[in-house]
Amino acid sequence: MAADAPARGRKPLLRWKPSPSGSARPGSARAAADRRLGYLLVAPVVLLLLAITAYPLIYNLWNSFHFVNLGLGGLPHKFVGAQNYTKMFGSSLWRAALVRTLIFTVASIAFDTVVALGLALMLHRKFRGRGFLRAAILVPWAVPTVVSAMLWKTMFDPRAGFVDYFLGFFHSGWANLTWLNASVWRSWAVIFISDAWKNVPFVAIILLAGLQVIPTDIYEAAKIDGAGAVQSFRRLTLPLLKPALSVALIFRTLQALLVFDVIFIMTGGGPGNSTQTLSFLNYQTFINNLDFGYGGAISVMLVVLALVAAGIIVRVFRTEQT
Amino acid sequence: MATNLARTSARRLVPGAAVVAAAVLVLAACGSSGGKSVSGSAKQTIVFAEAGLGTEGQQTAKAIKAFETANPNITVKIDVLSSDSTTYLSQLEHSFTAGSSTPDVFESDVTYPAKFAQAGWVLPLNSLNATTSQFFPTEVAAGTFQGKIYAIPWFDNPEGLFYRTDLIKTPPTSPQQVVSDAQKAMKQDKNLKEGLAFEGDKYEGAITAFLTVDSAFGGKLDPQNLNTPGNTAALAWLQDAIYKEHIAPTAVTGWQEGQVQSEFSAGHAAFAINYPFVEAVPPSAAVKGHIGYIPFPAGPGGTPASALGGEMLAINAKSQHTAAAYKLIQYLTSPPVETARAEATGDPPSLPSAYTPALYAKAPYFKNVKVLNGFSQPRPVSPNYLQISSDLQVMLSSVFANTKPAAAAISAAAPTVKSDANATPGG
Numbered sequence: 166m167a168a169d170a171p172a173r174g175r176k177p178l179l180r181w182k183p184s185p186s187g188s189a190r191p192g193s194a195r196a197a198a199d200r201r202l203g204y205l206l207v208a209p210v211v212l213l214l215l216a217i218t219a220y221p222l223i224y225n226l227w228n229s230f231h232f233v234n235l236g237l238g239g240l241p242h243k244f245v246g247a248q249n250y251t252k253m254f255g256s257s258l259w260r261a262a263l264v265r266t267l268i269f270t271v272a273s274i275a276f277d278t279v280v281a282l283g284l285a286l287m288l289h290r291k292f293r294g295r296g297f298l299r300a301a302i303l304v305p306w307a308v309p310t311v312v313s314a315m316l317w318k319t320m321f322d323p324r325a326g327f328v329d330y331f332l333g334f335f336h337s338g339w340a341n342l343t344w345l346n347a348s349v350w351r352s353w354a355v356i357f358i359s360d361a362w363k364n365v366p367f368v369a370i371i372l373l374a375g376l377q378v379i380p381t382d383i384y385e386a387a388k389i390d391g392a393g394a395v396q397s398f399r400r401l402t403l404p405l406l407k408p409a410l411s412v413a414l415i416f417r418t419l420q421a422l423l424v425f426d427v428i429f430i431m432t433g434g435g436p437g438n439s440t441q442t443l444s445f446l447n448y449q450t451f452i453n454n455l456d457f458g459y460g461g462a463i464s465v466m467l468v469v470l471a472l473v474a475a476g477i478i479v480r481v482f483r484t485e486q487t
Numbered sequence: 488m489a490t491n492l493a494r495t496s497a498r499r500l501v502p503g504a505a506v507v508a509a510a511v512l513v514l515a516a517c518g519s520s521g522g523k524s525v526s527g528s529a530k531q532t533i534v535f536a537e538a539g540l541g542t543e544g545q546q547t548a549k550a551i552k553a554f555e556t557a558n559p560n561i562t563v564k565i566d567v568l569s570s571d572s573t574t575y576l577s578q579l580e581h582s583f584t585a586g587s588s589t590p591d592v593f594e595s596d597v598t599y600p601a602k603f604a605q606a607g608w609v610l611p612l613n614s615l616n617a618t619t620s621q622f623f624p625t626e627v628a629a630g631t632f633q634g635k636i637y638a639i640p641w642f643d644n645p646e647g648l649f650y651r652t653d654l655i656k657t658p659p660t661s662p663q664q665v666v667s668d669a670q671k672a673m674k675q676d677k678n679l680k681e682g683l684a685f686e687g688d689k690y691e692g693a694i695t696a697f698l699t700v701d702s703a704f705g706g707k708l709d710p711q712n713l714n715t716p717g718n719t720a721a722l723a724w725l726q727d728a729i730y731k732e733h734i735a736p737t738a739v740t741g742w743q744e745g746q747v748q749s750e751f752s753a754g755h756a757a758f759a760i761n762y763p764f765v766e767a768v769p770p771s772a773a774v775k776g777h778i779g780y781i782p783f784p785a786g787p788g789g790t791p792a793s794a795l796g797g798e799m800l801a802i803n804a805k806s807q808h809t810a811a812a813y814k815l816i817q818y819l820t821s822p823p824v825e826t827a828r829a830e831a832t833g834d835p836p837s838l839p840s841a842y843t844p845a846l847y848a849k850a851p852y853f854k855n856v857k858v859l860n861g862f863s864q865p866r867p868v869s870p871n872y873l874q875i876s877s878d879l880q881v882m883l884s885s886v887f888a889n890t891k892p893a894a895a896a897i898s899a900a901a902p903t904v905k906s907d908a909n910a911t912p913g914g
Contacts, residue, residue, distance in 0.1 A: 235580070235584045235606075236580075236602060236605075236606050236870075237605065322738075322741065323736070323738045323741075324680075324738060341738075343736070343737035343738050343741065345740070345741050346687075346688065346689055346740040346884060346887070346888055347737040347738075347741075347887075347888050349888070349890060432689065433689040433690060433880075433884075434689065434881075435689035435884035435885075435888065436689070436740070436884045436887070436888030436890055437881050437882075437884050437885030437891070438881050438885075439885075439890070449877060452573075452577060453873045453874070453877055454873065454874055
């Protein structure tokens with residue numbers, strides 16, 4: 166440190182010396198100075214975080230209880246109580262978007278986790294080219310969602326894409342399927358595939374990291390005790406993978422609850438409103454209608470939903486670990 | 488002790504509060520603007536926002552250079568915003584909601600002026616003695632809100648029906664004939680992939696495609712009265728074109744005007760509902776010299792139909808250079824400049840007088856464009872148009888995907904459209 170070995174001819178930047186015991190006595194003047202220095206050092210980061218996270222959150226909460234429509238610039242932003250929330254809970258559009266979002270979240274998380282677990286177990290085994298494969302599976306995750314959604318949209322295009330061309334080999338009726346905006350189920354299928362392609366590797370890498378910290382000797386001990394592969398997986402791998410699983414689940418749940426870009430690119434919420442999720446509805450309220458009051462209420466509910474989901478995951482995993 | 492703690496907390500909070508207050512003041516200062524308007528003869532720089540890329544952008548730059556030469560005291564800074572209409576609108580709105588005095592003058596879609604006017608973002612041009620009698624009246628109406636002129640027509644894009652003259656010898660005279668001609672053409676030319684191409688994606692273009700057909704069936708896009716037999720018949724015709732007559736593919740549900748133009752120019756479609764720019768794009772050998780362009784033919788009780796598209800020019804209400812900005816608008820919408828733009832880019836002039844023999848000699852299709860301008864129907868002129876548009880897009884998307892019959896979709900959408908159209912500020 167500068168105080169221990171100051172450059173010759175220069176004053177140390179900080180007049181800080183460790184106390185003989187290694188730390189200042191609580192309540193002493195030095196301890197107070199240390200605290201002040203600590204606060205000073207973290208102050209820029211705290212200010213920055215407050216400006217970019219706390220301020221928008223609080224401002225959004227304030228908006229949600231007011232009439233704030235920027236498209237009607239001259240009107241006062243008057244307090245409307247819970248009116249925006251009443252409107253939201255009474256809206257069939259919002260309720261339908263909520264159901265779609267929840268179904269998408271559950272389905273995509275279940276699928277992503279199962280496939281990613283298989284992928285992680287495979288990549289955990291020793292085989293030639295493992296290093297290359299581990300790096301390669303990260304590529305989809307590194308591609309921005311807008312780009313990957315555009316790629317998948319093109320691949321599923323009935324004229325320009327290869328999917329219909331490929332399916333046509335198996336059945337002539339599949340050669341000219343229009344996937345997006347012509348059928349609710351096919352639209353969801355493409356959204357789901359595109360989303361999974363991007364996110365499965367992310368979950369797989371987290372689970373792979375979890376697998377790597379499990380000591381191998383317990384498997385050997387289990388083998389000596391007569392445990393088979395399935396038993397080892399159920400009794401050892403899964404329980405010991407729970408911390409990594411909970412992290413992956415929290416990340417994926419939040420991502421899935423806020424799904425927007427893939428839908429914006431692929432269907433624009435169509436056909437009709439059948440792929441409109443909460444985030445998409447929120448985008449329309451904010452950007453199309455410039456209604457920051459109602460949009461604020463939808464955002465607040467999204468945050469509440471995300472917090473509840475994260476809380477449930479943390480609680481479930483903590484309870485089981487105990 | 489509690490008092491000391493409170494005092495200490497207060498002392499700690501004061502510097503933080505000061506920093507926050509300073510930040511708020513800085514932000515407020517950034518957002519503030521306004522002040523005296525500069526005289527048109529003073530030396531000044533104005534900002535012009537446009538979405539023009541490619542030849543359109545180049546032509547605008549060329550015209551502005553000529554304007555600067557003619558008005559040496561005015562320098563025009565061109566601000567090229569996004570070519571995506573939704574992003575372009577957002578960029579403008581961000582400037583306006585922040586209270587910015589720039590752009591001074593900007594390009595506006597025909598559907599924006601009413602919204603901008605209600606928000607108080609655009610200057611009523613009556614104060615500058617703007618005259619509009621020289622323009623096509625439908626586009627003038629799109630720029631007029633509550634009796635005041637807020638935007639001047641720049642170019643006027645009537646959407647109509649393109650057809651292959653080599654496959655369809657006489658233009659169809661009814662919607663039913665469009666179907667039968669398309670079916671015949673598909674049998675005759677095996678290179679055709681569809682009889683009719685139109686914009687069926689869930690976006691604004693689907694509304695203009697519908698509007699192009701609508702009045703041919705006696706329909707009218709009136710938010711107060713959407714559920715009419717004419718509107719239902721027009722929408723059912725488009726749905727049947729896909730699922731009953733099979734002249735349009737289900738792929739139209741993903742097509743915007745660019746894809747429709749590609750299909751027609753490549754020789755894959757006998758008919759296409761689209762804007763005049765199709766004529767300006769070099770087509771394939773099979774299509775070259777075989778392009779007809781007409782209003783959509785009328786059915787019983789209807790009139791030949793076309794939908795109004797196009798761009799207008801408006802002035803920021805907070806601009807300090809309104810006189811210079813209006814000078815620029817006058818220049819860009821003068822007959823020779825509009826004619827030159829039409830020749831270079833294919834943007835149809837908003838002035839009937841700009842359709843000159845010289846223009847016809849260079850691009851004969853402008854004769855048809857001028858005819859279509861006489862039929863073009865505007866979308867609803869409403870400050871709530873974006874909400875109305877969103878409702879209509881949902882309705883059209885569900886019909887084009889065949890998840891609802893046309894009549895059911897219209898009767899479901901009508902109350903929402905009416906309610907959104909009548910939504911009052913703060914209500």
